[in-house]
Amino acid sequence: MMLPDVPDELLARLDVPGPRYTSYPTAPVWGEDFGPRDYARQLEIAGADATAPLSVYVHIPFCRELCTYCGCNVVVAKNPHKADVYLAALAREMDLVRERLGARRQVSQLHWGGGTPTFLDERQLALLFRTLDARFDLRPDAEIAIEIDPVVTTDAQLALLARLGFNRLSMGVQDFDPEVQRAVRRIQTVEETCARLERARELGFRAVNFDLICGLPLQTAASWRRTLEQVVALRPDRLAVYSFAYVPSARPHQRALARFGILSARAKLELRQLAHEVLGGAGYRAIGMDHFALPTDELAQAQESRSLRRNFQGYTVVPASDVVAFGATGISDVGGAYAQNVRPLPRYYGALAVRRLATERGVVLSADDRERRRIIESLLCNFWVDLGADAGRRFATELGEVAALEREGLVRVRGSEIDVLPLGRIFVRNVAMVFDAYLRAQETRPAFSQTV
DSSP states (O other): OOOOOOOHHHHHHHOOBOOOOSSSSOGGGOBTTOOHHHHHHHHHHHTTOTTSOEEEEEEEOEESSOOTTOOSOOEEOSOGGGHHHHHHHHHHHHHHHHHHHTTOOEEEEEEEEESOGGGSOHHHHHHHHHHHHTTSEEEEEEEEEEEEOTTTOOHHHHHHHHHHTOOEEEEEEEOOOHHHHHHHTOOOOHHHHHHHHHHHHHTTOSEEEEEEEESOTTOOHHHHHHHHHHHHHHOOSEEEEEEOOOOTTTOGGGGGGGGGOOOOHHHHHHHHHHHHHHHHHTTOEEETTTEEEOTTSHHHHHHHTTOOEEETTEEEOOOOSEEEEESTTOEEEETTEEEEEOSSHHHHHHHHHTTOOOEEEEEEOOHHHHHHHHHHHHHHHHSEEEOOTTHHHHTHHHHHHHHHHHHTTSEEEETTEEEEOHHHHHTHHHHHHTTOHHHHHOSSOOSOOBOO
16 A cells, blocks of 8 residues: 655654654653563462463564664674673573462563574573473464574574574564664675574574664665665565664664764655555565565455454464563563563662562553553554444543544544544554653653654
């Protein structure tokens, strides 16, 4: 589906800092008064239903180099042996979490992210998987995914991951243009990516995803089209095409990109429209804010039936009411609360050395939080939401703002239902922001990326 044209005045007015809503409430409003004891209590609440499956995330923070566009929590290291202490700490954290979850052990989704998980060598990869497998029960139909850097990852590592049971790979690509790659300090040829993709398919991986970034410095319509056409030729199963989040106040290393020029909202939007044109022409269907999948993919089918979901690992159809995260900066979503681990490795190691969870901050969701989270998630996943009975009383202020968006052609309101129209899909984060009670109450907004 082609994106519609956007008037300059509308673009200027709506391209504002705003959350990406990987959570609601968003991380800036979580409190440090939520600590290890609070997280332990929420885990015990989540453990009450022993038959409910879990989603498990493991954060591997290590990277060999720091890419200048990166917004992830990473630790730059050259020697894989630096991760041995980290793996031992992960095992201690898993023991503490398992004790509080009780008999709840089934896992329907496992995701290793980073950083670069394949920073770990084969011995370490196997050790980490055994550590998990000894403490949790992976369902036979579980989605077992890992993020990889095609340049760092070896064929031997891919073969090991296949033997361990991984069935989905997410390959970082970002952009294939050499000038853009040099600017963002991530050099990766089409040939290297193709070799890893072909080997993954030979090994029987169920699906391979590519991650791209739209709006990087030095990207042009011509160079971005070449990247998209090269990607289409490789035919990944899914694509994430993220809008570049330039937040130098929060990620100081991004300041190195300023000398190359930061793209305007109009330029980023044109690149985004080009992605829809090229990928749509190749048979991919737009999913949510920034993903693409083939029509037969379960994500596309879930969006059709308005059952698509989203968690910290991305868009999903996997049934799991709670997400348990392990590792430095890991964010769990359990028992109606968010809990985030500390970032500095010494503090993470120190907490676990004395058998204490490494929780640094979090929040317990109120009934209003849970309702607004449902609304925001449905808007971002399915471009539709039913506000339910008595919406006019409960969301009178919000519906006034929605009416203004309707007059501008972003949404259509039918009773208690809101449909996000093609123009509104470009600004769906802005639509979701209407229902963010915390954003409404803040005098100044945190360092969010621009909505376009």
